Amino acid sequence: MAFGTTGRILWVDLTQGTTYVETLDEATYRLYPGGKALGAYLLLRHLPANVDPLGPDNILVLASGLLTGAPFSTATRFSAIARSPLTGTYGESEAAGFWGPELKMAGWEAIVLTGRAPQPVWIHIRDDKVEIRDATHLWGHEPLEVQTAIRAETGDKVTRVLQIGIGGENLVRYAAITNDLRHYNGRNGMGAVMGSKLVKAIGVRGSGKWIQYAHDAQPVVELGRRLAKGVKEHPQSWDLQEKGTPGITSALNAAGILPTRNFHQGAFEGVDNIKWEAYEKELLTARKSCYACAVRCKREVRVDDRYQVSDQYGGPEYEAVSGFGSNCGVDDLQAIAKANELCNRYTLDAISTASVVAFAMECFEHGLIGLDDTDGVDLRFGHAEAMLQMVDMIAQRRGIGNLLAEGVKRAAQAIGGDAHFFAMHVKGQELPMHDPRGKFGVGLGYAVSENGADHLVAAHDPTLANAESVSFKGAMPLGIRVALPPRDSSRQKVVNYTIAENWNSAEKVIGLCFFGPAPRSYIQVEDVVMAVNAATGWGWGVNDILAVGERATNLARLFNAREGFGRADDRLPDRLFTPLENGALEGVALSRDDFERALTDVYDLKGWDTDTGVPTPQKLDSLGIGWAAEAADVT
Amino acid sequence: MRLHLGGHLNWYDAQRRTDVEVRLAERMPLLDLLHQLGVPRSEIIVAAVNGRAVPIEDAWVADGDRVDLYPPVGGG
Numbered sequence: 001m002a003f004g005t006t007g008r009i010l011w012v013d014l015t016q017g018t019t020y021v022e023t024l025d026e027a028t029y030r031l032y033p034g035g036k037a038l039g040a041y042l043l044l045r046h047l048p049a050n051v052d053p054l055g056p057d058n059i060l061v062l063a064s065g066l067l068t069g070a071p072f073s074t075a076t077r078f079s080a081i082a083r084s085p086l087t088g089t090y091g092e093s094e095a096a097g098f099w100g101p102e103l104k105m106a107g108w109e110a111i112v113l114t115g116r117a118p119q120p121v122w123i124h125i126r127d128d129k130v131e132i133r134d135a136t137h138l139w140g141h142e143p144l145e146v147q148t149a150i151r152a153e154t155g156d157k158v159t160r161v162l163q164i165g166i167g168g169e170n171l172v173r174y175a176a177i178t179n180d181l182r183h184y185n186g187r188n189g190m191g192a193v194m195g196s197k198l199v200k201a202i203g204v205r206g207s208g209k210w211i212q213y214a215h216d217a218q219p220v221v222e223l224g225r226r227l228a229k230g231v232k233e234h235p236q237s238w239d240l241q242e243k244g245t246p247g248i249t250s251a252l253n254a255a256g257i258l259p260t261r262n263f264h265q266g267a268f269e270g271v272d273n274i275k276w277e278a279y280e281k282e283l284l285t286a287r288k289s290c291y292a293c294a295v296r297c298k299r300e301v302r303v304d305d306r307y308q309v310s311d312q313y314g315g316p317e318y319e320a321v322s323g324f325g326s327n328c329g330v331d332d333l334q335a336i337a338k339a340n341e342l343c344n345r346y347t348l349d350a351i352s353t354a355s356v357v358a359f360a361m362e363c364f365e366h367g368l369i370g371l372d373d374t375d376g377v378d379l380r381f382g383h384a385e386a387m388l389q390m391v392d393m394i395a396q397r398r399g400i401g402n403l404l405a406e407g408v409k410r411a412a413q414a415i416g417g418d419a420h421f422f423a424m425h426v427k428g429q430e431l432p433m434h435d436p437r438g439k440f441g442v443g444l445g446y447a448v449s450e451n452g453a454d455h456l457v458a459a460h461d462p463t464l465a466n467a468e469s470v471s472f473k474g475a476m477p478l479g480i481r482v483a484l485p486p487r488d489s490s491r492q493k494v495v496n497y498t499i500a501e502n503w504n505s506a507e508k509v510i511g512l513c514f515f516g517p518a519p520r521s522y523i524q525v526e527d528v529v530m531a532v533n534a535a536t537g538w539g540w541g542v543n544d545i546l547a548v549g550e551r552a553t554n555l556a557r558l559f560n561a562r563e564g565f566g567r568a569d570d571r572l573p574d575r576l577f578t579p580l581e582n583g584a585l586e587g588v589a590l591s592r593d594d595f596e597r598a599l600t601d602v603y604d605l606k607g608w609d610t611d612t613g614v615p616t617p618q619k620l621d622s623l624g625i626g627w628a629a630e631a632a633d634v635t
Numbered sequence: 636m637r638l639h640l641g642g643h644l645n646w647y648d649a650q651r652r653t654d655v656e657v658r659l660a661e662r663m664p665l666l667d668l669l670h671q672l673g674v675p676r677s678e679i680i681v682a683a684v685n686g687r688a689v690p691i692e693d694a695w696v697a698d699g700d701r702v703d704l705y706p707p708v709g710g711g
């Protein structure tokens with residue numbers, strides 16, 4: 001095959017201990033060319049309604065994207081997709097690193113895990129050779145030990161190892177999957193699904209090259225050279241290389257939208273201790289990268305002081321800096337780095353874990369839980385040591401950690417009283433560290449997202465606020481024409497939102513990291529279009545790529561409709577409709593009327609029923625997926 | 636006066652400084668200062684003078700002030 005795909009899916013039946021190969025034809029691949037689209041397609045095709053997300057009937061799809069493994073910056077991502085144990089919806093999470101490209105080099109587009117192994121196993125893939133091996137000796141061990149052991153067992157120092165730690169083994173509902181110890185499919189509890197199947201790890205090594213699957217590799221190779229040189233010539237990619245995501249902390253604080261004390265406030269008095277300048281001084285030891293990526297936005301940190309933080313598990317991203325920092329009221333960067341390292345050792349999603357701890361802190365301050373519940377831990381905002389103890393207790397499911405491992409939605413139901421008001425989640429998934437009171441479109445993304453609150457669904461409104469800005473100009477080829485203030489909630493804002501949402505969704509299909517393409521970074525839309533066409537020979541325009549993203553979202557939406565999700569679930573936490581207590585946006589709240597009207601506009605523009613939020617048959621037909629309505633039982 | 640170039644704004648400074656000392660002979664509009672320094676207005680979404688957010692178009696700065704500038708930032 002020569003349209004960018006290996007054309008092969010590896011199915012692993014863990015119950016039987018067998019494997020088989022499914023071959024994709026070009027017509028199917030055109031509709032679902034990898035990642036999110038392929039995963040949503042497989043889920044809808046193979047999962048009956050109402051399966052237990054942590055039972056053997058769930059399937060876990062690990063799918064690389066169309067361009068994953070192509071030799072240019074940020075073509076690194078793959079998706080983990082299953083019914084989510086955290087939300088009960090279509091579940092999905094992307095990771096960069098090296099594992100996705102390696103899977104492609106081994107000749108596989110995707111792996112689908114079905115059933116449940118009788119005892120812990122790991123899967124060894126070397127090109128066509130696939131073995132299910134015993135992992136009893138690896139169960140309970142930390143990722144570094146497991147990676148070292150697997151590399152020793154294979155006699156290959158660069159076997160790329162994807163795995164779960166004890167968070168996944170203990171079925172924490174927001175457990176992550178890690179690859180190469182420092183890249184994460186963090187969200188939606190995909191690590192718990194892997195743990196429920198008793199799969200500890202998947203080690204992959206391939207001898208192929210991406211270019212052998214491409215229609216015409218040369219333009220992509222040239223793009224790779226150009227992008228390698230161009231990082232420093234663009235303000236946003238340069239900034240990502242210099243500072244990484246922790247570079248945005250003080251800008252959000254100044255804008256009044258740095259989540260602080262469980263989203264009570266938008267400015268943190270301790271920001272000087274957690275901002276980038278402090279991070280660089282106190283934590284940073286190196287800048288790291290992913291496969292073929294010249295952006296190098298990953299941070300490596302080490303601490304040997306108040307806390308011991310290993311340099312083996314990567315450094316905190318912005319999400320962890322704000323999540324364990326301002327949102328827990330903690331201004332000690334070393335403690336934040338330690339909390340992040342614990343999440344990475346245990347493979348817990350740092351975003352959800354930090355939000356769960358902030359929720360528990362607020363419950364504690366309001367007397368909804370006490371010292372008896374916390375095993376004596378004084379869980380007030382700002383207590384760094386208490387925060388670290390909670391992370392431990394969650395991973396081990398010890399004491400109140402067992403309840404908190406269920407996520408804020410379930411924990412709030414169990415605690416009762418006002419706890420539901422402190423539970424910052426959408427569809428059960430905890431909010432990332434971006435406050436919709438200052439970014440209306442991001443709020444729409446949280447609400448509409450098929451897998452719960454997710455900050456990579458919408459374009460972040462400030463990047464589209466000034467028509468002369470670098471980021472706005474980067475978005476114009478997508479069809480975005482009108483610059484609007486971050487808090488604007490007009491129908492025009494919804495127009496911008498839907499275009500950018502399709503683009504972000506398409507990135508998850510074609511395997512590009514969010515920090516590569518415009519408007520977030522430096523790869524221009526025309527270059528992405530060119531790379532897709534060089535890979536496939538399909539002669540697509542930008543609208544075809546947007547349609548790929550839209551189709552994937554519609555499939556996921558149908559999956560949810562079958563599970564009973566609809567408009568009532570596209571909500572935001574009540575707190576966001578109450579005023580921020582300090583900072584540049586003090587007194588600002590979302591308006592329920594504006595939100596509901598905009599939600600209706602989203603459905604209208606997307607071709608979804610405005611009462612139910614379910615895609616209409618006409619929309620599905622226009623996307624070439626009329627069959628899916630029947631599969632989802634929503635005809 | 637001291638000027639802080641937050642986020643990616645220090646990319647526009649030839650030496651990539653995040654904090655720049657500037658001597659001002661007299662008060663001037665912030666926009667003029669940005670123009671002199673080569674920092675585009677279109678890349679700034681928040682400006683604060685001495686810790687207070689100000690509308691960029693109307694702001695004036697003087698020697699001794701501390702000015703913080705931030706660009707629009709996307710997801711992290």
Ligand code: SF4
Nearest residue numbers: 290293295297513515
């Ligand atoms: S931009 Fe960062 S996270 Fe994305 S592929 Fe490159 S180094 Fe990895």
